[in-house]
Amino acid sequence: MTYEPQKDFGTPPSNSEKMVILTIDGREVSVPEGSSIMRAAAEQGTDIPKLCATDSLESFGSCRLCLVEIDGRRGTPASCTTPAEEGMTVKTQTPMLQKLRKGVMELYISDHPLDCLTCAANGDCELQDQAGAVGLRNVRYGADATHMGQEKDTSNPYFDYDPSKCIACSRCVRACDEVQGTLALTMEGRGFDSKISAGLASDDFLSSECVSCGACVQACPTETLIEKNVVEIGTPERSVITTCAYCGVGCTFRAEMRGEQLVRMVPWKEGKANHGHSCVKGRFAWGYAQHQERITKPMIRASIDEPWKEVEWGEAFAYAASELKRISEKYGKNALGGITSSRCTNEETFLVQKLIRAGFGNNNVDTCARVCHSPTGFGLKNTFGTSAGTQDFDSVDDSDVILVIGANPTDAHPVFASRMKRRLRAGAKLIVIDPRKTDLVRSPHIEADHHLPLRPGTNVAVLTAMAHVIVTEGLADEDFIRERCDWDEYSHWAEFVSDKRNAPETLEPVTMIAADELRAAARLFASGGNGAIYYGLGVTEHSQGSSTVMAIANLAMATGNVGRRGVGVNPLRGQNNVQGACDMGSFPHELSGYRHISDGDARALFEDDWAVTLDPEPGLRIPNMLDAAVDGTFKALYVQGEDILQSDPNTKHVSAGLAAMECVIVHDLFLNETANYAHIFLPGSTFLEKDGTFTNAERRIQMVRKVMTPINGMEDWQVTQQLARAMGLDWDYSHPSEIMDEISRLTPSFAGVSFDKLDEEGSLQWPVNDAAPDGSPIMHVDGFVRGKGKFIVTDYVPTDEKTGPRFPLLLTTGRILSHYNVGAQTRRTENVAWHPEDLLEIHPADAEDRGLKSGDWVKLNSRSGETTLRAEITDRVAPGVVYTTFHHPATQANVVTTEFSDWATNCPEYKVTAVQISASNGPSDWQEEYEALSEQSRRIASEIEAAE
Amino acid sequence: MSDTTETLVRMANQIADNLMQESDPAAATAQHIKLYWDPRMKAKILAAQADGLNDFALKAVKILNMQ
Structure with a gap:
């Protein structure tokens, strides 16, 4: 498609099923009740001038540009904040409105640099567009006191902030609040001194709590917040809809291009997984595609001791x-x-x-x-009959109680996390089961009702104890169970979980969770309305990963939380596909x-x-x-x-x-x-090629489209x-x-999938077949895929990985927002600005015992091996637990992890390794040997010859 | 016992431990191994016999041996 910005309807859509009919500029329009007049006009094809409104944000009513006249009403109300009503007659263009808008716009422009021809947003600037739309031809006010000439903040590697161009519309602040939910940006000062600030006055964008999701950049109507790439390359001339290749959320983007050069990735508003939002990785971290270390020619060698020889395909x-x-x-x-x-x-x-x-x-x-996630496939196949999650992401909007176990969505699935946080801010309750105080436990406007900081490796014990409470306190949904599940299997399971050995009090020394707190969490989940469970690798990467998935499924069935919106079992998948x-x-x-x-x-x-x-x-x-x-x-x-x-x-x-x-x-x-x-090395192609x-993660099949020739x-x-x-x-x-x-012809759940159908529908959630030709957003609606839901007894079996005098601490590993998996892509982007190396999180008590402070080199060893990395002292981890990421090969965190794995699938037990830590002077012998091996092994004959 | 056999014995024991609540843990363990293990892994565990296997894992191996 040729370049055209996505249409902006000014305010979000209304979900009401009741329609109202009104007349705008002499034409009737029917819109859902609750729509704004601005939205109704836009649906009809009339774009009312606006600056502070955009359809990703709630209406704000500050710019006074979108005024309209309504028959029978006094004054000129703002169309963005006035709801459309049945029988209303609206005029969007009258001499009075024209005069008012011109006056407002004149004030804006009087404090704005008139450098349009050299401005990076030239041609893609709403202020410029609206000045034209209201017919502004001259500015009568002088430039005695303006905001021009202020210093730019270029600290963020991906976008610049130029306060001289700011019109104080607050779209960026509201995007950070409403869309991303980080609440990093604020409007500092009052009146004429109002200024956008990324946190404290001493902060720049890079040092602030900004997570660089780019929602503010997308919302900005001027060049105030703009991608560095647009400044450098220019505005795009075409766009292609494609799907992100980072996490399992599967955001869709408009790849905005100039020729074969990617200018920027803009989240697609029609994307059903992301609804126009993105994170720092998807929106900005695609520079690896053109990185100089990319191998573009096939190479072979007889032995790994030899340098690579480039050959033809x-x-x-x-x-x-x-x-x-x-x-x-x-x-x-x-x-x-x-x-x-x-x-x-x-x-x-x-x-x-x-x-x-x-x-x-x-x-x-x-x-x-x-x-x-191999345990997810095993566990859900055996209990429900399908190796996949039960819901779409939109389902969270109907959840009343959200249970997050072994997942850190704000880092690993940030776009869905924003969605979840929005629901939490609207009142849903939250239970977090995680050894660490993740951001969801407490962050601006979010606080978990219950945080159960369990001892790593005891997921099954915690979930069985919750089931004990639900069954013994009569909180199970027996009607659901009788109708949907095998009653005899349930009875056997209920008898097992009811045993005193599974009571929270009995298991407290194992799980390290206070029994009262666990009981309260279980009661909330069972009786708080629609209960949805979201989980990640903190569930699966254990010796009882599959058992934990089945225990989660048991809990959902026992409480009747399967088969409708707002509930379900939702594995947050790690990688894009x-x-x-x-x-x-x-x-x-x-x-x-x-x-x-x-x-x-x-x-x-x-x-x-x-x-x-x-x-x-x-x-x-x-x-x-x-x-x-x-x-x-x-x-x-x-x-x-x-x-x-x-x-x-x-x-x-x-x-x-x-x-x-x-x-x-x-x-x-x-x-x-x-x-x-x-x-043999065969060069690969990126998702852009x-x-x-x-x-x-929601079984949504989406198109990946080539935007450039594979290099x-x-x-x-x-x-x-x-x-x-x-x-x-x-x-x-x-x-x-x-x-x-x-x-499609060999796979029943894909029977109705084709590229043509995907192009037509945008996306499809499997199963797509004769029974569900348009896909299946929610699974197990009228019954489980396997027939009756199967309760499976999940007995807690402690891991063989034990702490002891030699290895007294438990290491658990995970991810960070700015990096993806082993970091092969993100380490080759500017994302290293946020996370240049893996760090070891240590609780202050454990650090003090060993005389360690933040920034010190620490030797981390287990019975498998040892590595060194720098310490970060924090109470995010509990005493006795240390945590690191595995994004950097220089650290090789997996030198330390063991061969223990899930009993059913061999998924490695990354989350539990007994370790010891001590002060160190620098890299271990193994790290130095490995670095030498890497250097030797990566030699390419043609480069050696060229250097000689 | 080779490292690999040791690993397989540990895996078989772990499967049996986790299927202890099944009505017939040994049969369930045997079935799991049958469904998910490559033939060379099965051959190795059959060869391992009693060495290091727990009760149900050992019974499972015997069931597999008879199949």
Whole structure:
């Protein structure tokens, strides 16, 4: 599409189903009751002049530009704050209104620099537009006292603040409050001295509490807050709707372009996951796509001791195929395997698993969900019948009690967190179960009603104790259970949880949660109205990850909180397409649509379509592949878009597994840590360079659209196709839409999905089939997918990872707002300004015992290994618990994590590692050795020659 | 016992511990292993026999052996 800003209706839409009819400028218009006159006029096609109004914010009524005349009423009310009423007759343009507006605009312009021709917002400035709209031709006032010439704040790496251009409309302040919910910005001073401030007077934007979501920049009607890119490049000339490639929220954006240069990403107002909002990563952190470290030419080498040799694509594919065939002939076909990427599209993921099943001839395929949400798939499949969350994000608007367990949405899913916070500010109650005081526990205008700071590793005990309270105090919803669930299974479960050994008082020494507080939280959840549970990796990445997911499902069923808006079980998925990667058959035991590989009927469908015979036995999971490699039975791995060396636990074991393989093919954007052990590097393409689909945490399938030519020359699905062809497979897809057609005919839950339908609808939430042709925002509405909901007894089994005299503290790991996963993308953007290194959070009491202070180097060791990083002393963590992120390879937090994992899925137990900390002088021996290895392994022959 | 066998024994024990509340924990453990483990992993645990396996895991291995 050619460039055109999204239409601004001035005020938000009304959700009322009752319509009112009014007459505006002689034309009748019908709008939902509660709509403003400004919105009604805009719906009709009349844009009333405005400055302080925009449809992402509640009306404010300060600029006095949107005045109208209403028959039978005195004066000239503001159209943004006046509701449309039945039978109302409105005039938007009269001589009186024209005079008033011109006068108002004259005052604004008298205090505004008239440098339009050199202003970065020229042509994209509402002040400029409105001056034209009201017919302003001259300004009578002098420039004796103005706000011009003030110093710009350029501290933020992505946008500038120029107070000289500010018209004090407060749109930025209100966007920070209403849209983002951070409340960092404020209007400082009064009257003429009013000035936008990012927090304290001493703060600039970078040092303030601003989270750089960019909502203020988007809301600003002038050049006051503007993207540095627009200043540098100019305004865009076209836009393409696409989907973000960061977290599982799945925000959609308008990629606003000038030629093939991306100028800015603007959240799309029609995006059903984000409704026009974004975070710092999605809106700003895409510079990695053009980063100088991006590898654009295929490379091969016989040994990891050799430098890389750049080759043509054909030679790379031929070499890869010959190696894979050689290894298959020598060690057997089961010595090969691959890993699909949760960052790549559904179509690309589907092709990788197809290559492994149909080309390699085995089921040794796994995906990064193994190390994050594999327990979600297992737990929800067994209890509800579907390996996915039950709700759409909009559902939270109807929640009365929100239970957040093991999730930190303000950092990891910030756009949904803003939505949740809006509902909390409107009165919903909040229970947080987390070892740390996350921002949700207490932040401006948000305070959890109950924070249960449990001991890491005791999720199941806490949830069972809550169930104990609900059942023994008669709070279970027996009508729901009798109608929707198996009563006998419920009775067995109820008997188990009612046992005194599961009482909060009995479990208090285990969970470290005060029994009274836990009882109060359980009562609130069971009796507070619509109860919704949101959870993250603090649930899944435990030795009882799957049990915890099932315990959550039990709690939702026991309280009747499934099958309607405002309730449900909501896994907050980590990566952009982790749901999709799981849907596409990336697990070694499942075909797409979660059908077990031993299911002969399901297998026959694929065998007919692909003209191959499939192995009915499950394949190896990622940790099992590494074990088998060390054992000598697994020799070749194709890894697309995943850095297992940095992201997977027990780094030394991962490196031993990779080092034992004879052919490691890394298909990625950069020479990541895994590539240190690779023999073939296939350059990947970014989400900006490809077509396809992602599926977000609410099962929403959305289009990813190519906005620029891949600088490596190929989209990722094309790379996999060429590799398959080199292996002898006769694939001939000409576009990802053809791959989606294949997915659709082989996967019942995707039966009604096609690119055409997605283009038409914008997005679709699976299942999309004859029963639900337009998708399924809420699951299990009239009954569970598996028939009756299944209560499963989840007994608390303590982890084998124990603290003791050598390792007295518990380490738990997580993420931070400005970085994503292993940081491969965000570390190559300006986001490092906020988080240049991983830090170790230590409680003041533990720090004092060891003589540590913030900024000190700290040695962190476990029975797996040791690393060093700097300390941050904070009471966000409880005594006895330390916390760090895993975004930086220089730290390699996973050197310390162990091989312990979830009993059902092998999802690693990242959240519980027994550790000791002590003062240190700097990097550990391992870190120094690893740095040397990385340097050696990343040598490229052509660069060495050029340097000589 | 190799490191891998040790890992598999630990995994089998862990599965059995978590399925202790099933009506037939050994059968449930055997079924889980059957559904989710690669053949070479199954072969290794069958070879491990009693070495380090807890009661239900051992019974599960025996069930698998008979299949």
